[in-house]
Amino acid sequence: MKKILVANxxxxxxxxxxSVKEMGIQTVxxxxxxxxxxxxxxxxxxxxxxxPPPSKASYLLGDKIIKTCLKLGVDGIHPGFGxxxxxxEFTRKVTEAGIIFIGPSPESxxxxxxxxxxxxxxxxxxxxMVPGTAKAIDDIGEAIEVAKGIGFPILIKASAGGGxxxxxxxxxxxxxEEQMQLAVNEAVSAFGDGAVFIEKYIASPRxxxxxxxxxQHGNILHLLERECSIQRRHQKVIEEAPAVIMTEKLRExxxxxxxxxxxxxxxxxxxxxxxxxxxxxxxxxxxxxxxLQVEHPITEMITGIDIVKEQIKVARGEKLSFxxxxxxxxxxSIELRIYAEDPQNNFLPDIGNLQTYRPPxxxxxxxxxxxxxxxxxxxxxxxxxxxxxxxxDTREAALQKMKQAIRDYKIVGVKNTLDFGHWVMNHPAFIxxxxxxxxxxxYFTPECLDKELEEEEAFVAATLAVQFLEKNKxxxxxxxxxxxxxxxxxxxxxxxxx
Ligand code: ADP
Numbered sequence: 001m002k003k004i005l006v007a008n009x010x011x012x013x014x015x016x017x018x019s020v021k022e023m024g025i026q027t028v029x030x031x032x033x034x035x036x037x038x039x040x041x042x043x044x045x046x047x048x049x050x051x052p053p054p055s056k057a058s059y060l061l062g063d064k065i066i067k068t069c070l071k072l073g074v075d076g077i078h079p080g081f082g083x084x085x086x087x088x089e090f091t092r093k094v095t096e097a098g099i100i101f102i103g104p105s106p107e108s109x110x111x112x113x114x115x116x117x118x119x120x121x122x123x124x125x126x127x128x129m130v131p132g133t134a135k136a137i138d139d140i141g142e143a144i145e146v147a148k149g150i151g152f153p154i155l156i157k158a159s160a161g162g163g164x165x166x167x168x169x170x171x172x173x174x175x176x177e178e179q180m181q182l183a184v185n186e187a188v189s190a191f192g193d194g195a196v197f198i199e200k201y202i203a204s205p206r207x208x209x210x211x212x213x214x215x216q217h218g219n220i221l222h223l224l225e226r227e228c229s230i231q232r233r234h235q236k237v238i239e240e241a242p243a244v245i246m247t248e249k250l251r252e253x254x255x256x257x258x259x260x261x262x263x264x265x266x267x268x269x270x271x272x273x274x275x276x277x278x279x280x281x282x283x284x285x286x287x288x289x290x291x292l293q294v295e296h297p298i299t300e301m302i303t304g305i306d307i308v309k310e311q312i313k314v315a316r317g318e319k320l321s322f323x324x325x326x327x328x329x330x331x332x333s334i335e336l337r338i339y340a341e342d343p344q345n346n347f348l349p350d351i352g353n354l355q356t357y358r359p360p361x362x363x364x365x366x367x368x369x370x371x372x373x374x375x376x377x378x379x380x381x382x383x384x385x386x387x388x389x390x391x392x393d394t395r396e397a398a399l400q401k402m403k404q405a406i407r408d409y410k411i412v413g414v415k416n417t418l419d420f421g422h423w424v425m426n427h428p429a430f431i432x433x434x435x436x437x438x439x440x441x442x443y444f445t446p447e448c449l450d451k452e453l454e455e456e457e458a459f460v461a462a463t464l465a466v467q468f469l470e471k472n473k474x475x476x477x478x479x480x481x482x483x484x485x486x487x488x489x490x491x492x493x494x495x496x497x498x
Pocket of ligand 1: 130155161162163164199200201202203207231234235274276286289389435453
């Protein structure tokens with residue numbers, strides 16, 4: 001491949017292009033009118049405007065993207081995540097046009113894109129699955145009987161669901177029919193497919209997923225696990241690798257289960273097999289995501305493997321250059337998704353102008369972002385501003401590094417999840433690794449952040465006081481009022497950082 005078009009925007013487009021350029025391959029960006037001045041557009045060797053801001057009029061115009069590729073002599077398309085990344089029809093058209101799609105085959109996508117088809121495919125490998133119905137519900141009476149057999153509460157799920165949407169908890173049999181109708185309506189309007197099924201509602205699960213890498217020669221490896229239990233609206237905000245509860249034995253078992261899932265759909269490329277784990281460390285297959293995952297940086301940090309480069313190598317037909325035995329976790333990594341959201345108002349998306357935007361830098365700190373100071377956060381797309389990932393020798397050191405990186409991150413103008421992330425890092429249950437997917441619901445209230453900020457201010461004040469005393473040790477007796485003024489003004493600057 002000599003030229004790759006990245007069919008995406010923002011931080012992930014930039015992150016992909018970095019690896020593409022490192023491999024000596026030319027890059028092409030696409031953009032909407034809202035993203036004309038975005039860093040991913042400036043960074044690319046060539047950039048083409050697709051149309052007006054709404055995704056449907058720009059980033060989702062598959063045919064236009066393919067035409068652009070043919071015009072510019074592009075020989076590979078990287079879809080990133082979201083947008084067209086899991087669209088089998090687009091993948092087929094790309095291949096038919098003689099362009100390499102950097103991702104799995106459309107057939108693998110189709111199997112794993114339907115939660116029911118995925119369950120059917122993995123069943124032959126004895127993969128542990130959440131108890132429930134194996135096919136779409138077409139008879140309510142029968143479904144209620146199944147639900148009673150499983151035991152309430154149960155979950156009604158859309159087979160085509162994604163992004164945490166299309167799930168309904170049903171507490172008792174009397175509510176079943178009504179909830180089922182709502183679930184079907186929701187599934188039709190969100191995904192164009194009304195198929196729903198039942199799953200046992202696992203009371204306090206952890207979300208643990210395995211990163212998969214497979215070549216086109218039948219070699220499938222896993223790149224260890226990620227724990228993604230800190231979620232709001234069934235969607236991840238904080239991830240870490242390795243998982244605190246992981247043992248060698250469990251990792252081997254889950255790793256093999258994930259490899260089997262990939263094998264069940266003849267997978268090639270990078271993918272993620274998601275599991276829920278109950279309090280007895282029993283794990284259940286949830287679904288497979290057939291694309292690069294938002295949280296892939298933490299896996300890269302603990303394995304030293306550039307997953308995007310591996311995707312490209314696999315797409316051009318190369319064999320994986322390492323074996324399972326080569327993959328060992330090195331240290332600990334944590335990622336915080338910095339969303340333009342207001343944690344004090346139900347994590348509602350926020351928009352606005354990044355009046356101040358200064359990401360932290362330092363050893364073991366990685367910021368994948370797609371914005372610069374002064375830019376607006378557009379309303380048209382996912383509200384993620386950046387991903388902040390840290391890596392250190394131990395989990396404790398990674399927690400400390402994350403807290404300092406958050407303190408050093410300056411964002412003014414848009415509500416965001418930085419303070420929330422700091423609060424999580426300080427929470428005794430998180431520090432102890434005693435977490436599940438209800439962590440936010442269980443522990444977080446808007447007041448938590450007010451308290452957090454007060455403690456932060458006290459911390460900053462104490463640090464500045466120590467610095468001040470140290471600097472002025474010699475002339476301590478003569479410390480002037482102008483020096484203390486400068487301390488208070490620095491403190492003030494820190495207070496208004498978010
Ligand atoms: P999506 O495809 O929308 O992301 P998933 O099936 O991957 O949906 O589930 C997303 C999240 O929803 C999980 O991480 C978990 O928090 C919750 N969830 C899904 N299924 C169950 C279940 N059976 N019991 C409890 N929680 C669940």
